[in-house]
Amino acid sequence: MNRQAEISEKDITLLCEYLDDELSIKDRARFEKRLQQSPELKQALADMTALKHSMRNLPYRPVPHQFTLTRSEAEKARRGSFLLPGFAWASVVSMILLAVIFGSEFIFANFSAPQPVAEPLAMTLQNDAAPESALRQAEEEGGEPVYLLNWVSVGGKGGGGAGGSGLGGGSLYAGDFATGMGGGLTEPYAEDMALNEPVEPPVPAEPMQIEEIAEPTEVASTLAGEKITVEPLIFGVREDQLGQVITVQPEDNEVPMVAAIPGVIEAEKEPLIPTNFKLLLVGLAAANGLVWLLLKFRR
Amino acid sequence: MEETELIKLAVDGDLDAFNQLVLQHQEIAFNVAYRIVADENAAADATQEAVISMYRKLDTYRGGSFKSWFLRIVTNACYDELRRQRRRPTVPIEPETNEGELIESPEWLEDKSAGPEEVLGASEVEEAIQHCLTGLEQKFRVVITLVDISGEDYETVARIIGTPIGTVKSRLARARQKMQHCLQGFGELLPDHFRHISEEYDE
Known part of the structure; x- marks a missing residue:
């Protein structure tokens, strides 16, 4: 029977600690008491002592040569000492930056609240001729002008309310192009509000000037060949009332014929961090890591 | 100084x-x-x-x-x-005939690693111990070398190898057990103080 097998792993560990004088005085006394009662433990201790003694007395091998450094070896060692960690850290920092950038972009892309209505505020006329004809028809039929509101120069002011996107800057024709204005309270400037004047289709970048403000009335308008009854959206707009809020909710089937301004939408899609910068970081991380590996394994 | x-x-x-x-x-x-x-x-x-x-x-x-x-x-x-x-394990240079062909079943392919008797015959207990030491797993070898050969205490060994002191204790106990088990293979060739270890295993 194997006497060693009778001794538990814990006792073997205790034996080692006893042998190496690593037990506390209290534990040592307790273990010595056990040793006196257990011949197996005593024998195991003798075996281990013999092994330790033999190991401890192994003759020292003479060194094959002196391991001291010459001046040139020392200088070489010093040079390498900052290069290696330098490249390693540069690589790590680049990787961390990349992780932060990609992580933040991922979070913004997936967990930020969606921007509800960007297109209506960025709309413009698809059919430039339509408002003009509508104006003419309205004048012929009722003699009253069509109200034309222009928010060209108040870009950004329409987005203040709940759901507003802040991407103002489009032109809005009362009755036909009020879609999307429910987003918030806006303050159109007086000089941007033109009434009773058939004008050229608005250019988003240039605000229109007001020449005259007439009394509002109900008119009918034809847009893109379809006759639409246009309810006057602004009643009694006078100079002293200019700058007040005007919002109209469109009917479901009255989808305005608008087209997004390409520049505005594309600007939205542009990433926060330029792709070139990301590529530069990837390159830096890879290059530094590669140099570090080369230096490490050339040693 | x-x-x-x-x-x-x-x-x-x-x-x-x-x-x-x-x-x-x-x-x-x-x-x-x-x-x-x-x-x-x-x-x-x-x-x-x-x-x-x-x-x-x-x-x-x-x-x-x-x-x-x-x-x-x-x-x-x-x-x-x-x-x-x-x-990069070292590979012995393969012997070739004078014509440059590899020798089939060369003699050097034979396993000539020394058995316990040959080890003891060649040198003494030192070789036997080194033989067993080399057979240990790296983690056990390092601990037993630092404690028994270099004479470091457990705390210092724990610092040197970067592990908790408890790990040092358990590794050392296992290493010593394995060494004793290995040395039993040298049987009668061992000095007296090793013999009874072998006898215990034979019982």
């Missing part, structure tokens, strides 16, 4: 002081390396690497036992050396 004084000078960039420290500790460093990597050339390489590494890291020395600090660097150099050996 006192060791602390030498250390201070070495940290300040005095190469002669540094070399003095190397001379004081190179024997134990080389022998620990030799017991871990089990090859004299590899041990010399590991020790030299450790000395260069120590020179680079001198400014990170924060007091305490200089020998322990040096042995920690030596142990890490030995790990690197063993890794390198695993990556």
Whole structure:
């Protein structure tokens, strides 16, 4: 029977600690008491002592040569000492930056609240001729002008309310192009509000000037060949009332014929961090890591 | 000159002081390396690497036992050396006939690794111990070498190999058990104090 097998792993560990004088005085006394009662433990201790003694007395091998450094070896060692960690850290920092950038972009892309209505505020006329004809028809039929509101120069002011996107800057024709204005309270400037004047289709970048403000009335308008009854959206707009809020909710089937301004939408899609910068970081991380590996394994 | 004084000078960039420290500790460093990597050339390489590494890291020395600090660097150099050996195992040059053809079933393919009797016949207990030591797993070999050959205490060994003291205790116990088990194979050829260990296993 194997006497060693009778001794538990814990006792073997205790034996080692006893042998190496690593037990506390209290534990040592307790273990010595056990040793006196257990011949197996005593024998195991003798075996281990013999092994330790033999190991401890192994003759020292003479060194094959002196391991001291010459001046040139020392200088070489010093040079390498900052290069290696330098490249390693540069690589790590680049990787961390990349992780932060990609992580933040991922979070913004997936967990930020969606921007509800960007297109209506960025709309413009698809059919430039339509408002003009509508104006003419309205004048012929009722003699009253069509109200034309222009928010060209108040870009950004329409987005203040709940759901507003802040991407103002489009032109809005009362009755036909009020879609999307429910987003918030806006303050159109007086000089941007033109009434009773058939004008050229608005250019988003240039605000229109007001020449005259007439009394509002109900008119009918034809847009893109379809006759639409246009309810006057602004009643009694006078100079002293200019700058007040005007919002109209469109009917479901009255989808305005608008087209997004390409520049505005594309600007939205542009990433926060330029792709070139990301590529530069990837390159830096890879290059530094590669140099570090080369230096490490050339040693 | 006192060791602390030498250390201070070495940290300040005095190469002669540094070399003095190397001379004081190179024997134990080389022998620990030799017991871990089990090859004299590899041990010399590991020790030299450790000395260069120590020179680079001198400014990170924060007091305490200089020998322990040096042995920690030596142990890490030995790990690197063993890794390198695993990556690029040495292959003997294959013998060829005069015509340049490889010899089929050459004699050198025969396993000539020394058995216990041959080991003891060739040298003595030292060879037997080294034979068993080399057969241990690296983690056990390092611990038993540092405790039994270098004479470090558990706490220092824990610092050197970067593990909790409990791990050192358990590894040392296992290493000693394995060594005893290995040495039983040498049976009657062992000196008296080893014989009863073998007898126990035979019972």
